[in-house]
Amino acid sequence: MRSRLLAKGADLVQRHGFNATGVQDIALAASVPKGSFYSYFDSKDAFGTEIASEYWFEISNNYGKFLEDKNINPYRRICLHFEGLVDYHRDHGFAIGCLIGNLALEVSFSSEPMRRRLFGLFDEWTRLLADCIGDAQVRGEIASQDSASELAASLIDAFEGAVMRAKVERTDRALLRFQEQSLPRLLA
The missing domain is CATH 1.10.10.60 (Homeodomain-like)
Structure with a gap:
């Protein structure tokens, strides 16, 4: 139940x-x-915290695995991660957005427990992506010596913005711009 x-x-x-x-x-x-x-x-907020956690579990199991696959070079793993996420949004007709991003926009001022959980999920995604970026920097696939964590956070911020715009436009244009312009520039 x-x-x-x-x-x-x-x-x-x-x-x-x-x-x-x-x-x-x-x-x-x-x-x-x-x-x-x-x-x-216990409350609707507790429910909201749970659905955000469940959503992240599904997303990280399906697309986070790319970031951890040591059989693929790190830069390619990052690209595969975001390609999978773009496909997820395409499969949903660009209509639903990212549940974590949607909740962040809607409840971050009204529910401190949910805000903290969402903060934690963004932080977890940042760490997972930063580990892969760090591997790519060590291997010389990413020349930037900027902090891997800051690069990861910037990628997530850009991607979430593209998801939001794709939701409004109901097309993949914003997500393609992210893949073709933002991603390579941030990881140059």
């Missing part, structure tokens, strides 16, 4: 937003009584 609440609720939040999705909507979509929601989550 908990998994169903998370899956159905995350889908609603992605399509309609966190604030526009009520507990009753989540329970109805999951075909469970509303009171059951509170058997699994």
Whole structure:
């Protein structure tokens, strides 16, 4: 039942937003009584924290694995990571955006627990990407001697902005610009 609440609720939040999705909507979509929601989550904010964590788990399992594949050169791993993410957004018609980014925009001022969790997820993504960037710098694939963490954060910031714009435009233009211009320039 908990998994169903998370899956159905995350889908609603992605399509309609966190604030526009009520507990009753989540329970109805999951075909469970509303009171059951509170058997699994102390609050709607606790639920929001969980769906963000579940989303990151899925994304990191599907696309983070590229960053850790030592059989591929580091620069190529970074490109594959972002290619996979672009494909994910393409598969969803560019309509849903990034759940972590969406939640960050919507709740970072209204829910401190969710803001902290989202901060942690961005930090985790930054560390994962920075490790790969550091490997590429050591191998001479990235000439920049800028901090690998700062480069990683800049890539994530640029990518999240491209995802947001792709969501508005419902095309891949912003994501292609990221891949063709931002990514190579930041990693030059």
